[in-house]
Amino acid sequence: MTGKRSHDDDANTETRRGLLRAAAGATVAGAASTAGCLAVSTPASVSAQYEVSGNVAHFVGPGWLADNRDDVVVLDARGAEQFRRERIYGARHVPFDAIAARESTDGGAVPDADAIAAAFGEIGVAPDDDVLVYGASVGSRVTRVAFALAAVGHEGAVNVLNGGVSGWNGRLGTGSRDRVAATDYDPDPAPSTWVDREWLAERVGTFNGDGPGLVDTRVPEAYLAAAGSDALNDDHDRHGHLPGAVDVHWVGNVSGRRMTDPGRLVRLYEVEAELDRDETVVVYGDDNVDPTSTWLTLKAIGFEDVRLYDGGFGEWANVDGDRGRYPVETATNVVVETEGSVGGGDGGGDFSCTG
Template identity: 35%
Template sequence: MAAGGAALAATAGCLGVLDDGRPAAYSTPAAEAFDDVVDARWLSENRDSVALLDVRDESAFDKARIPGAHRFSTSAMLESHSAETPDGFEADPGAIARTLSRAGIARDDDVVVYGAASGLWETYAIYTLNAVGHRGSVSLLDGGFSVWEAAGEETTSAAPSASETAYEPAIDTGVVATREFVAERVSEDDAAVPILDMRSTAEYWGQDRRGDLDRFGHITGATNLHFVQSIDGEAGRLRSPADLETLWLDDAGLSDDGEPAITYCQTGVRGSVGWFILDQLGRTDARNYEGSWADWGTLSEADGYYYTTGEGTGTVVDTFA
């Protein structure tokens, strides 16, 4: 996961330029087509009407950021706001609520999330806010801070300030696929709904083994679609809507027929990219498996948690691999 994020950040400098000298990703096709994607041009015109969350590391945030932005750390996102337990799914979004409160964000505020480019932690932040019941819009800044800065837009290193709010979360399980939600839709031979494994193919086949787990491979019936295929690494932005439709709707066969679609990875972070893309493409019931393989890999087929392993197993979509 870290290597994938680093690769995306490293390519964010290859932005290309428009005739006016601004980076090509200053205006993006995804921002024109999708409800929850904005570009630097839009943000430049609407910055005063939204709250900003920056998911970059602390050193990058301290050096320069978009004025008004508050940092949403990856540790805060991952800090036990939900967990699979022997007694089922439990949620405690207190750490996230405290972060949003200190940033002066209320549940009805419209929020824009950005990182260095468009990648996995940005979509995980958007998923996280949806999961804790945020009522305002939560959008991705396509191209991220790299584009904003390269376009000559205003930045600051001054300490952010805000009037603290009393953020009261209310978990929305409509975007979350729990362990049992997945298990109820998976049999020994197949899955009853589309399940997308957003990890690398080596992880999907059980060759790249991560974590101290009992088993490695993929949820039976899941299709492998590595998350990086949805991102234009050279431009540091989402692929065009036409490319995303080809990847997800045509090649992965995910037209919306009213059934849920589930995404997952190792910890839910990479899975959030798929959740976000499906949501933008109009999938009415897209869910991210919060526990992902870090949870499923600890379970047993004897209890109905089926998995498949081995090179060449399953289905791999590699359109933009």
């Protein structure tokens, strides 16, 4: 595959890359310096390992939240039972099904801005609120909430908590949530955050060449249409991927409960996947939740124009009518290997000295 990046990157791009790589080292060093002895883990040291420094957007650590707690609306993206059992004090539970809602248009499925805005309004979020989203980790439920806010044109800042609730050592709440007065959320849809099926169909044959970057965020077995694989969705009429797409499984963005080392992410997407941070990049998956992890990760490391195909491969593979306009490819494959794991448990650390 031939990328569009020039070997003569400008000085600003090089500076951004340097800052990101420096931030990765600083974060690791900072976390390592917090423990008093090798066998001790305290709430403070657990919290410290999730701090974020350097030129990384949208991801913040527990220290940032402690400093800004009174100035942000905190949203919990986990399931209702997890929320009731334990949550950051004062957090509001996100109605997840509503913020993943889609509507059908002549061009294909797109985010349902009215339904999404109504869901945020129901929990008292106003368009100009600064928002902090957290979950059990920085997995795709969290990033879908961030995307949904962007899709309805949210005016306030949107950040996500690195490490999730396990890294928070501040006040916690339990039980049923306190009622928050609903507000009217008048959406200002931002079509620049997504593309539809027809937008993609018009550009088939140009992806990752003369046109936009295109990233398939599914597991390689689904991308490759591996015969007999459990990764193949039985509901799909066709298997494979959009022509020209490069496969980078979204789990590579996450290391346990935190974002992957920023320097590693820069290498993964700019060097190995050969994406151009200054050009449009589209991400898609089987649905419209998991690929939002890649959407936010690319924005966090400085990509200028990142968009989600909200209809996903499920829409593309099962489209009615002339399927020649919506081809599925299996012969040409570019898979970028990733390493990652998503921590989903709610347990904290061991807060005693054991040796």
